[in-house]
Amino acid sequence: MLTPPEQFGIVEKGVYRSDMLHQSHFPFVKSLDLKTVVILSPEVPTRAATTFLEENNINLIHLGLRTWKPNIGWRPVSEELIKDGLELVLDVGNHPILVMCTSGIHETGTFIGCLRKLQNWSFSSIVAEYRSYAGNKARYVNQQFIELFDMDLVTLPRNLPLWFVKQMQLLQEEENEEFKDKTLL
Numbered sequence: 001m002l003t004p005p006e007q008f009g010i011v012e013k014g015v016y017r018s019d020m021l022h023q024s025h026f027p028f029v030k031s032l033d034l035k036t037v038v039i040l041s042p043e044v045p046t047r048a049a050t051t052f053l054e055e056n057n058i059n060l061i062h063l064g065l066r067t068w069k070p071n072i073g074w075r076p077v078s079e080e081l082i083k084d085g086l087e088l089v090l091d092v093g094n095h096p097i098l099v100m101c102t103s104g105i106h107e108t109g110t111f112i113g114c115l116r117k118l119q120n121w122s123f124s125s126i127v128a129e130y131r132s133y134a135g136n137k138a139r140y141v142n143q144q145f146i147e148l149f150d151m152d153l154v155t156l157p158r159n160l161p162l163w164f165v166k167q168m169q170l171l172q173e174e175e176n177e178e179f180k181d182k183t184l185l
Contacts, residue, residue, distance in 0.1 A: 017098070022048075035096055040063055045062075077107055082149060085099065118154065123147060
């Protein structure tokens with residue numbers, strides 16, 4: 001039987017989200033044929049999860065542990081965490097990729113919101129998606145972080161996923177049409 005992790009979702013082709021993996025999720029996760037798992041929270045995965053990832057040649061990148069500073073404690077989300085994560089997710093060489101945190105809501109939801117902002121989604125659509133996963137656990141501070149996150153911090157990798165490239169092309173075409181319409185007036 002295939003049991004997806006809680007808060008599991010398909011973000012884009014080859015990009016998934018969830019909370020932390022448990023043994024009951026392994027058959028489902030194996031079916032995704034993942035290449036990379038990114039953990040955004042400082043909690044360490046279980047030994048069973050680490051062993052599962054190793055046995056299936058899935059690269060584990062624990063960004064949450066890297067950005068956690070013991071002397072100042074854990075900030076739920078940092079610009080460094082989001083920037084590094086976006087650069088990993090936007091490198092198609094890491095796909096298929098699963099992004100997760102302890103709850104699958106706070107760090108992951110904020111991260112996906114920033115990805116959507118980079119994709120030029122409207123803020124109301126970003127918040128609607130965030131809240132659809134967070135439910136009554138939604139945090140205003142996470143929504144505010146998404147709104148204020150500086151997209152110029154992100155360096156786009158060379159190997160961008162096709163879905164991202166096509167979205168950027170469509171946006172450029174729209175801008176060109178709007179410019180043409182304005183110059184004809």
